[in-house]
Amino acid sequence: MTGFRRDGKYAAMAGHDINYIAVSGVLALLGRKNEKPYAPANIMGDFAGGGAMCFMGILLALLAREGSGLGQVVEANMVDGSNYLASMPRLGLRHPIWDRPRGDNLLDGGCPYYDTYETRDGKFMSVGALEPQFFAALLKGLDIDPASLPGPREDRDTWPALADLFTRTFKSKARAEWEAIFDGTDACCTPVLTYPELERGGFDQRPPVTLKGSPGIAIADGENDRPAAEGVGIGIEGDGWVSKGLPPGKDGEEKLAKWMGWIRGRQYDLVDGGLVKMEMGRNPYAKL
Structure with a gap:
């Protein structure tokens, strides 16, 4: 992951969040009417356009690997990532929702309601x-x-x-x-x-996304049959998941079956008392 694109005139230059969103076109959209562009801390470039976009690329590569068995190089940069996140206002420049100068549109402070x-x-x-x-x-x-x-x-x-x-x-x-x-x-x-x-006020920081079947994301218990929109996932007992580790030979196969759906002889095997992952298409092992 880089800040600027790896090609073009900015490739060899130093920069920070404000520079990346500036050359992406996003910074020009942000700010009050008749005032200078305003950078939203380092949320847009570093964390959203950079970290979140790179993470999405990693997930896509992992999904692709499930079908092909091949790894991939994931490349992301904060300029293109920020530009993508601003697709709605960028496309709106051609329509009444965002066709006026900065700070004079429906969603950028121009609208009183x-x-x-x-x-x-x-x-x-x-x-x-x-x-x-x-x-x-x-x-x-x-x-x-x-x-x-x-x-x-x-x-x-x-x-x-x-x-x-x-x-x-x-x-x-x-x-x-x-x-x-x-x-x-x-x-x-x-x-x-x-x-x-x-x-x-006792605000509790929660995961941004929860998955009902995952072991490490639940904050509090919930009913199995409750509507999906309620709560934060049933998870496991208690108010959160804390890893206590697994002793060698203890419940490893059970956890792999529950968490990953893996079966001995298909995704892994028992070698010298330990569980090792089987490489796709070959039989050399990789330690879990």
């Missing part, structure tokens, strides 16, 4: 009331009469006045008051929480 607003106590609320029914719920929570709006919400000419109205309204109450109003509603209006707040 998809933005953040400061509250009376200096905190913030986020608003994402794009659909009509969600917008109606937002107005209800804000105690704004739809008839008093400066114009149709779809009319971009009304957006500045609508943004001013929302700005004044949100500043009239503390964030906790707005939370009490909007919690449990379909207004798409939630607090902008900070990590210190989450830590004080």
Whole structure:
């Protein structure tokens, strides 16, 4: 994995996240209207366009190996990875959703009902009331009469006045008051929480993806027949999986069958008291 592409004029240059997303075209999309481009820390290039894309390439190579038996060289770079992740806004440049300058579009801060607003106590609320029914719920929570709006919400000419109205309204109450109003509603209006707040509230960091049959990802137990959307996978007993190791000769074949679906004589064999993996198409062994 590299930052810049391995070919082209930047190949031999040093760089950081901000440089990679700059030459990918992504940085030009990020930022407020009439302000300079704004880099979102090193989330977009390093971790998303780089790490996550490289990880996806590794998974694809592993899947391909299952059919071919051959390994692959996985190559990724943060420029192309970031550009791929920005496919939606990049393609939207040709359509009304993103055809205006930075910060003047539907999802980049230009739309007053998809933005953040400061509250009376200096905190913030986020608003994402794009659909009509969600917008109606937002107005209800804000105690704004739809008839008093400066114009149709779809009319971009009304957006500045609508943004001013929302700005004044949100500043009239503390964030906790707005939370009490909007919690449990379909207004798409939630607090902008900070990590210190989450830590004080006992926020638990969870895996981003869970797999029901895997041994090492469950955080808490769940029922076998519960709907897939509930919980975080049944996993194993307890609140998490901690490897205690397996003593030599203890439950190895059972675990391989349960976790991998492997069978002795097909994927592995017993050699000198230990389990060894059989190479595909040959019989030399590789130690597990």
